[in-house]
Amino acid sequence: MIITKTREEIELMRESALVVSKTLGMLASELKPGVTTKQLDKIAEEFIRDHGAIPGFLGLYGCPSTLLTSVNEAVVHGLPTDKPLEEGDIVAIDCGAIKNEFYGDHAYTFKIGEVTPEIEQLLKITKESLYKGIEAFKIGNRVGDVGYAIQKYTEDAGYGVVRELVGHGLGKKLHEAPEMPNYGRRGRGKKFVEGMVVAIEPMINMGTHKIEQLKDGWTIITADKKPSAHFEHDVALVDGKPEILSTFKYIYQALGIESDEEDAFRQEALTI
Template sequence: MVKIKTLEEIELMRESALVVSKTLGMLASEIKPGVNALYLDKLAEDFIREQGAEPGFLGMYDFPNTLNMSPNSQVVHGIPTAEPLREGDIISVDCGALKNEYYGDHAYTFEVGEVAAETKKLLQVTKESLYIGIREFRAGNRVGDVGFAIQNYCENHGYGVVRELVGHGLGKSLHEKPEMPNYGKRGRGKKFVDGMVVAIEPMINMGTKNIKQLKDGWTILTADGKPSAHFEHNVALVNGKPELLSTFQYIYEALGIESDEENEFRQSKLQL
């Protein structure tokens, strides 16, 4: 059952999402060659607690850390290690925070130093597909409209769209209904109505769509060892339109990037 949120609840969820946004922004300037994921994980845990929140992933389903950190061919759910990052790596950082009884949960794939041009393109297309999917999250559309838009865009670039892992509803639970696949058919699935809040998160592979799991029970990798990218936003449906609760602007400020990509998903006055 989909849990519809009031405007007041959506604003509380924005606070939770912004804890994550600020955490990813803090990490952006720390991610560089020679730094290891365990160090970054500890920074994130402390920073989240300093914001009056709790790490959303730590201990959930017995996950041992604050961050899912998935470098290179790891798709998602990577466990932070002491292995140093290297020039040319990419690393997906997925972070969750619990504040005011609500979860924020989003992700960004970072470049470590200078990365190969083909890898840059994978990241670019994956992030573009996120916003293409968000545009379809509007009143009257259905889950399949979002999935189709993401799948079509990424497959037209020759990439593999992961099937086994999906986005989800968000609220007082980290994973609520509806599931939000990154593939599908137009007009299929749950219809969107005002007050829905979801995490849309394309997981896109440079090669095959197929994946495998490590014996640690968590880490998901591409079956062919090629890189994978992951970007995620938290989005509410307000006045029939998608309203971003999370932001990448803290990341962009840290990295000196100018972007207006989020502007179309910000409503000046919200009313339900």
């Protein structure tokens, strides 16, 4: 069952999402060759608690960490390790936080120094596909419309769309109905209704869409060991249109990037 949210609850969820946004922005300033993902995990937990929230992943389903850090061929659910990040790596950082009893949950794939043009293109197309999916999250559409938009955009560029892992509804539980696949057929699936909040999160591989799980029971990697990218936003359906509750602007501020990609999906001014 889809659990819709009131305007007041959506504003509380915005606060939760922004804790995660600020955490990712803080981490953007720390990412460089030689840093370990375990170091990032420690400072992320401290940062979230210092901002009046609690880590959303830590302990959930037995998760041992605040962050899920997926490096290179890791798609999602990578556990933090003591292995230093290297020049040319990419790392998808997925983070959750609970504030006001609601979850915030989103992700960004970061570059460590300079990466190859092929990886740059993978990151570009994957992030653009996130906004293609968000555009389709509106009254009159269904789950399949979002999946179709993401799938068409990324497969037309020659990439593989992971099938087994999906986005999801979001609220007082991390995973609520409906599931939000990154593939689908237009006009199929659950109908979108006012007050829905979902996490839309393309997981796109440079090669095959097929995946494998490592022996740690968490980390998912591409079957062909080629790189994968992951971007995620929390989005509410307000007045029949998508409104992004999370933001990448803290990341861009830290990295010196100018972007207006979120402006079309924000009905209220966001103070940074």
